[in-house]
Amino acid sequence: MLSCLRVFMVAVALVRPMASLDAQAPADLDRERLGYLTWLKTAPNSPLAAIARQPVGEGLRLGPPDANIPLSGIGEHRILRKGRALALETPSGTRPVSRGQAVRLGRYTLYLTGPAPGTALTVFGQEERAAPPGYYEYDPSLVFSGPLLPPEKRGTARVLAGDGTETEATEAGSVVLTLGALTRLRVLRIASGGEESELEIFFRDQSNGQGTYPAGRFVSLIPLPNGRYRLDLNRARNPFCAYSAAYPCPAPWRGNVIPAPVRAGERYAGGGLKTPPASPEIN
Amino acid sequence: MPALLLQGAAALATLASPGGHWRAVLDLAGGPLPFAISIERAGRAWQAELCNGAKCQRFSKVRVGGDSVVLENADYAATITAALRGDSLVGYYHNVGSNGPRTIPFRAARGRWPITRAPTSLVGRWDATFSQDLETSPRVLEFRNGLAGIEGTLISSTSDYGPFSGTTSADTFAIGYFDGSFVYLITGRLKGDTLRGIFHAGLRTQTPWQAVRSSGAPHLKSPTELTSADTTEPFSFRFPDLRGRLVGNDDPRLKGKVVLVDIFGTWCPTCHEGMPGLIELYNRYRGRGLEIVGLAFEVTGDTAVDAPLVRRYRDKFRIPFPLLLAGTSDVEGIEAALPQLRGAGAFPTIIFLGRDGRVRRVHAGFHGVAAGDQHQRQAREFEEEIEKLLDESVSGKR
Numbered sequence: 001m002l003s004c005l006r007v008f009m010v011a012v013a014l015v016r017p018m019a020s021l022d023a024q025a026p027a028d029l030d031r032e033r034l035g036y037l038t039w040l041k042t043a044p045n046s047p048l049a050a051i052a053r054q055p056v057g058e059g060l061r062l063g064p065p066d067a068n069i070p071l072s073g074i075g076e077h078r079i080l081r082k083g084r085a086l087a088l089e090t091p092s093g094t095r096p097v098s099r100g101q102a103v104r105l106g107r108y109t110l111y112l113t114g115p116a117p118g119t120a121l122t123v124f125g126q127e128e129r130a131a132p133p134g135y136y137e138y139d140p141s142l143v144f145s146g147p148l149l150p151p152e153k154r155g156t157a158r159v160l161a162g163d164g165t166e167t168e169a170t171e172a173g174s175v176v177l178t179l180g181a182l183t184r185l186r187v188l189r190i191a192s193g194g195e196e197s198e199l200e201i202f203f204r205d206q207s208n209g210q211g212t213y214p215a216g217r218f219v220s221l222i223p224l225p226n227g228r229y230r231l232d233l234n235r236a237r238n239p240f241c242a243y244s245a246a247y248p249c250p251a252p253w254r255g256n257v258i259p260a261p262v263r264a265g266e267r268y269a270g271g272g273l274k275t276p277p278a279s280p281e282i283n
Numbered sequence: 284m285p286a287l288l289l290q291g292a293a294a295l296a297t298l299a300s301p302g303g304h305w306r307a308v309l310d311l312a313g314g315p316l317p318f319a320i321s322i323e324r325a326g327r328a329w330q331a332e333l334c335n336g337a338k339c340q341r342f343s344k345v346r347v348g349g350d351s352v353v354l355e356n357a358d359y360a361a362t363i364t365a366a367l368r369g370d371s372l373v374g375y376y377h378n379v380g381s382n383g384p385r386t387i388p389f390r391a392a393r394g395r396w397p398i399t400r401a402p403t404s405l406v407g408r409w410d411a412t413f414s415q416d417l418e419t420s421p422r423v424l425e426f427r428n429g430l431a432g433i434e435g436t437l438i439s440s441t442s443d444y445g446p447f448s449g450t451t452s453a454d455t456f457a458i459g460y461f462d463g464s465f466v467y468l469i470t471g472r473l474k475g476d477t478l479r480g481i482f483h484a485g486l487r488t489q490t491p492w493q494a495v496r497s498s499g500a501p502h503l504k505s506p507t508e509l510t511s512a513d514t515t516e517p518f519s520f521r522f523p524d525l526r527g528r529l530v531g532n533d534d535p536r537l538k539g540k541v542v543l544v545d546i547f548g549t550w551c552p553t554c555h556e557g558m559p560g561l562i563e564l565y566n567r568y569r570g571r572g573l574e575i576v577g578l579a580f581e582v583t584g585d586t587a588v589d590a591p592l593v594r595r596y597r598d599k600f601r602i603p604f605p606l607l608l609a610g611t612s613d614v615e616g617i618e619a620a621l622p623q624l625r626g627a628g629a630f631p632t633i634i635f636l637g638r639d640g641r642v643r644r645v646h647a648g649f650h651g652v653a654a655g656d657q658h659q660r661q662a663r664e665f666e667e668e669i670e671k672l673l674d675e676s677v678s679g680k681r
Contacts, residue, residue, distance in 0.1 A: 028388050031375050035384040043379070085584075085611060085619035096584030098611045113382075154417045163382040170416045189416055194465070196485035223312050223489045240382075 014146030014177040014231055025138035040132045044102060044109050047243040048129040053122040060121055069123060074106050079121055086112055118166035133238060134267045142233040142264045145224060148173045148187060161190050162218045162239040164247035172199050175231055180260030186253050187221060202253045207261035213242045213268040215249050236265030301352045301367055307391035309376055309461060313483045316459035316468040317449050319396060335460050336431040336448030356463035363389050387486045398432035399450045409478055410502040411494035421502050424494055425655050433458060437469060438657055440504040441629040441648030442553050510632055510647045513623040517640030520621060522607035525594055530607055532640055540574040541672040544634040548580050548612045549592040551630040557649040558600045564665060565604055571673050578609035580617055637672050644668055
């Protein structure tokens with residue numbers, strides 16, 4: 001039975017295309033990285049500018065030293081829950097606040113993100129930002145293509161997305177590749193707004209903590225014609241907790257470990273979480 | 284020889300202008316999404332339009348410098364940045380969401396898209412089933428021929444996705460809709476009596492679907508099934524109007540009338556599309572006892588920001604009925620403001636109140652003109668419901 005399974009898995013494993021003589025990153029990846037780095041360096045809600053983040057829960061106090069989130073130079077403010085709506089109480093009155101909308105508070109910018117009950121408040125500052133991440137040289141041998149195998153059982157899982165937002169993800173299946181050894185990687189579909197979603201893999205590998213982020217990285221599957229998918233590990237990217245310790249780090253997904261170093265995609269040189277969290281794996 | 288050189292330089296100068304019509308595509312993972320762009324000089328500046336078939340919208344700003352062309356759509360914080368290479372534009376579309384930018388390759392060639400017409404085997408209405416991760420959901424697909432050739436509409440239980448246009452060849456088709464924010468492409472093939480294809484959203488999301496000819500039986504969930512309301516008590520609300528005066532369901536203007544409560548947002552294109560029809564109903568039935576009140580659910584919930592937007596919306600359509608500032612546009616905002624509603628979330632949603640103030644019907648979503656038959660049927664149902672309610676006495680009986 002075991003040998004039958006192995007033959008099946010080999011038959012459906014993602015295959016590595018012939019390595020190209022030209023090892024340059026494809027133009028679309030260069031463009032994506034440039035746009036992303038520009039956003040990290042300049043956006044008011046760049047994770048590199050995040051200084052604090054907390055779930056709103058039943059409400060939060062901001063400002064004074066003993067507040068949930070102390071903010072230097074800011075008097076008493078509160079984020080209130082009114083039923084399922086949210087409001088900001090200031091010394092001059094209370095006004096509703098919406099998710100995704102920037103709220104200025106002195107030299108700070110506040111954003112509320114994520115649906116209830118997991119709505120979180122993130123505070124961004126204007127202090128000098130940490131350096132944006134670097135990338136490994138493009139490695140064409142870390143590009144695989146093959147089928148997405150159906151999930152063993154359908155369902156959803158409550159996970160943290162790469163941006164630290166708690167979300168309900170759908171079991172999309174798994175991919176199998178040979179890198180170090182035959183490895184099955186679980187794939188979840190994570191909504192990214194409107195009709196759009198990403199087929200995401202949160203994986204760990206033997207480079208973690210030695211050039212890459214200790215707690216693992218995300219990579220999206222790229223659909224190809226005829227129902228196949230490309231897994232390009234050069235597109236591996238850090239969760240936001242790598243940029244700022246303000247963000248919660250996703251718990252590793254059970255089993256998604258590649259038994260080889262993946263020196264491709266986004267690097268990590270410290271600055272956020274120094275050690276992997278002792279959080280349990282998700283089932 | 285010098286004259287020839289000059290001619291050559293003049294030709295190059297002409298080629299270097301981005302002015303004219305362009306066949307444009309966004310290169311999604313699953314194939315090219317076709318649309319059209321036209322760029323022209325307006326005095327010393329430039330202006331440009333983005334077209335899906337015959338429907339066009341103007342870019343908010345056009346910047347041309349050297350071989351660089353930047354087309355901005357301020358509504359969606361989106362840009363198309365391209366370099367002029369002979370008779371091509373090559374670059375990318377870029378917009379910024381709350382957790383990072385989205386970048387999709389863009390290219391264009393000079394000229395207009397050839398007009399291809401949908402074959403009769405494709406024209407008409409199809410009942411589609413979308414399948415993703417073992418879940419299925421219904422949609423309706425409609426194909427027709429318009430001025431720009433094949434046109435299509437994709438309809439869900441709450442709304443349509445906008446006017447699609449594109450190309451067809453033998454038994455295959457590819458129709459797209461791109462408005463600067465929404466990125467949709469439908470590709471498919473007719474085999475026997477079944478259509479099969481992929482719905483592409485954004486750069487990478489793909490949803491397989493298949494469809495059969497509509498039998499005429501309802502395929503979508505009825506808009507009245509999606510949202511429900513407490514009907515045991517009069518529907519209660521009280522919000523400030525644009526002058527800050529509180530208006531509630533017990534206002535003398537509404538008391539004893541048939542009332543349509545329109546849940547809308549100025550940020551919602553479908554709400555804009557539905558408003559002229561509501562005004563028409565108001566003008567036709569007001570004399571017999573119909574009133575309409577619009578409840579604005581805006582992005583910020585901050586009166587200083589929202590009130591000017593709602594005023595602009597009122598002035599744009601010359602809306603003759605009151606618009607109230609009701610809250611924020613998320614589901615939680617609606618439920619907090621209108622606790623008698625259950626399952627609210629579609630914009631617009633129209634609540635029909637009888638003369639006794641109780642909810643008689645809740646219609647979630649709106650099917651625009653692009654939805655064809657669905658749009659006509661919706662208009663008929665609205666009229667029938669209003670006629671029925673106007674004929675009721677305050678006690679709810681005829």
